[in-house]
Amino acid sequence: MPTSILIVEDEQEIRELLVFTLLRDGYEVVEAETAEIALEKIDSRLPDLILVDWMLPGMDGVELAKRLRRDELTAELPIVMLTARGEEGDKLLSFAGGIDDYITKPFSPRELLARLKALLRRSGRPKNNLIQASGICLDLNSYRITINDQEIQISPTEYKLLEVLMRNPNRAFERSQLLDRVWGRKVYVEERTVDVHMLRLRKILKPYGLDATLQTVRGIGYRFTSIT
Amino acid sequence: MPTSILIVEDEQEIRELLVFTLLRDGYEVVEAETAEIALEKIDSRLPDLILVDWMLPGMDGVELAKRLRRDELTAELPIVMLTARGEEGDKLLSFAGGIDDYITKPFSPRELLARLKALLRRSGRPKNNLIQASGICLDLNSYRITINDQEIQISPTEYKLLEVLMRNPNRAFERSQLLDRVWGRKVYVEERTVDVHMLRLRKILKPYGLDATLQTVRGIGYRFTSIT
DNA sequence: GGGAAATTTAACAGTAATGTCACAAATTGA
DNA sequence: TCAATTTGTGACATTACTGTTAAATTTCCC
Known part of the structure; x- marks a missing residue:
């Protein structure tokens, strides 16, 4: 992007x-x-x-x-x-x-x-327009995601969601904050929709053992944390 | 500095x-x-x-x-x-x-x-909102708690309770004050409930020998005091 | 030491939060 | 236009948290 x-x-x-x-x-x-x-x-x-x-x-x-x-x-x-x-x-x-x-x-x-x-x-905007962590690499220019240098398929919403989370590693976001940042303030969608998209992201990351990077913060929302 | x-x-x-x-x-x-x-x-x-x-x-x-x-x-x-x-x-x-x-x-x-x-x-950004004492560290950004750099698991209510106490070290809180601050004024819960949550916090801290930081003030309520 | 008051503790059941799935509407691209 | 993909939502499953109670224990004061 x-x-x-x-x-x-x-x-x-x-x-x-x-x-x-x-x-x-x-x-x-x-x-x-x-x-x-x-x-x-x-x-x-x-x-x-x-x-x-x-x-x-x-x-x-x-x-x-x-x-x-x-x-x-x-x-x-x-x-x-x-x-x-x-x-x-x-x-x-x-x-x-x-x-x-x-x-x-x-x-x-x-x-x-x-x-x-x-x-x-x-x-905080990464140099070279790359965001990297735990082998996941977002190329903000070409809108592509690679995991361990292997390109993976992802939908626009999932992409934005992952981008927001990875730009702020370790920060716990409330669902409403994610809605603001990913969907924009104008649109109204249910907070639970965030959960579903997190689920979809986790499914994508799972084959690489990286689903654990997307952590649930009970009572708050979600967080991205790089794992070693 | x-x-x-x-x-x-x-x-x-x-x-x-x-x-x-x-x-x-x-x-x-x-x-x-x-x-x-x-x-x-x-x-x-x-x-x-x-x-x-x-x-x-x-x-x-x-x-x-x-x-x-x-x-x-x-x-x-x-x-x-x-x-x-x-x-x-x-x-x-x-x-x-x-x-x-x-x-x-x-x-x-x-x-x-x-x-x-x-x-x-x-x-200076991003600010690291940290509350630290006696090796216990609350990261308000990620909603994480570490004790001696080791992450521990804690539930939302326990987290808030610990936060309130650690923000005001040495101050003794009445149960009703803790109820106000942690649970909010609207909800009605028994005062004994505070005791139960203090117990749960102490159990979490016990393996690290830090349960003594949560002190009972007889006749009043509880207090957080850092120990050396 | 005895007894009352306060606190600790364990167990339990209800509740709230999150995970998961399937479906229909919306969007996209050929 | 049609098929494929994406998207949001409701329904249900699952998990974990929470508040209450009552019994056990401690503390305090006489």
Whole structure:
């Protein structure tokens, strides 16, 4: 799955430049004209990074950042702020609100890409777009899974579920958290559905003796733990 | 423990400015004139972040960064590169080598501090929420309990009960208080039930000689006290 | 030492949580 | 369009947890 970036920018011209630059570098891009629209987009799919203009009609960029930080689902989401040159005072304000980096307009595409890359590397997004543990290897680019270098077949939902779990090894997720991250907040599905998908994942992993990596945390939900 | 920052810079003037700026902001500062000296300093104490000049006599900054990334101990160490203005091409080179951020000279102290702060905030993640005492360790992230690094099995209610007690060591709780905190105010259960769960916890801890940490306070309730 | 009060302990049965399966609706791809 | 795959759900099975009770034990005070 390609790295997805959400752009929140009201000026069409700048937005298009950003989209062009990012698409060319292989990112998946989602656009939002306002902070409000951005929140909706996030509900339907969580991006890997969000690029926000400081000045926006309605809720401004800093306020948006604060709201995202408050929400457990988005608290860790890397946020890059776009500011006009000469707003240095505002920059510091942004950092205080939990911004991860900022870029001044006009920006050089090369610098933009370099900063995003550095930030994504830091933010727990694995290098080379590979997630590996216990012989299981998710290739985020080609959407493929191999176990001990042998490719296996898996459905999209199972893939996302496994990805979320493997990106946060050892962390116990509640069913509702998994629903938020895998299915998105917009759709309503039963919590028990998670169980069924965990069962399906375990069946897939079983022939390799790896079903034990998907552990039940009674009273809470599930957890991925690599085994030796 | 104050956050420690290692500065690798050969030009004395710039180094002193950096030291001054960082010290004033409450950081602990370690200096190195060359990459080779930096590696020695890192061996003697791992800093929280490293600030490296790109141009250095001997091994340069990019090479140093690469070496640090290769070593498991320092692979995650945040690295900030100092570059002279106009070395943009070099900047990208640096990012490729795993740099987390860069700052162009001459730099504004405010910007320097803001960038470091943002980077440190991010690299502090993910927080390890741990409660530890007497060899018992609750990992609030994974909902795991280990005693002397050995994982033990425990049920949800016992877990919550132990958590409440260990969060407030030495504090004696009445049974009704424990009921409120562990079971919630809504449900009604007998006070004796607390006793039964304390018994179950003690049974779990007994093989490790830690059952004495759960002390009865006669006439009141129970208390967790760490033993040596 | 005796007796009352408080706590410990074991056993048990009900309940809640999770695992599993099959099916129908939705989606996808040829 | 049709077949194959994927997906969510309800039903039932299985497991493990929980609260209660009552008897045994300890503690405390006279």
